Amino acid sequence: MMVIIEPGNPKDTEVRALLSKSHALMEQLFSPEDSFALSIDDLCTPQIQFFVAREYDVILGCGALAVKAGYGEIKSMFTEPFARGQGVGAKILKRIELEARVVNLPILRLETGDALKSAVGLYRRLGFNTCGPFGDYTENGVSVFMEKPLG
Numbered sequence: 001m002m003v004i005i006e007p008g009n010p011k012d013t014e015v016r017a018l019l020s021k022s023h024a025l026m027e028q029l030f031s032p033e034d035s036f037a038l039s040i041d042d043l044c045t046p047q048i049q050f051f052v053a054r055e056y057d058v059i060l061g062c063g064a065l066a067v068k069a070g071y072g073e074i075k076s077m078f079t080e081p082f083a084r085g086q087g088v089g090a091k092i093l094k095r096i097e098l099e100a101r102v103v104n105l106p107i108l109r110l111e112t113g114d115a116l117k118s119a120v121g122l123y124r125r126l127g128f129n130t131c132g133p134f135g136d137y138t139e140n141g142v143s144v145f146m147e148k149p150l151g
Helices: 013-029 088-102 117-125
Strands: 004-007 048-055 058-068 071-079 107-113 129-131 143-149
Touching (some): 048 071, 088 117
Antiparallel strands (some): 004 048, 048 058
């Protein structure tokens, strides 16, 4: 599988369709107050770097880096169900980490849900460890907070 990770536009038709699958999954698994997915407009702000994974012209997944004060936050990670287990998510995460290093962020953080076992496993395999809530997040019983120092 020859996957390319490149900057993407959340407003592109195919990407928008992918993000709506991601949002639908979050709505299915989590209550609205425990879902922290960014809207398409929120993904188009200057502090967000948005990436897509594609093979040829097929979009396989996406992820974003939100540049915050003193850290980067991983947002909107999602891989098409047919492409899971093929390293797409890992490639997106590695690109996000590279971009975070380019802008000298000291640490990457993320919030995911405890029901997303394979996502938590992927983050652990790529060096993320459990941490406490950060930013505006609070403990809610379903969120898993993770971080990876980039030192």
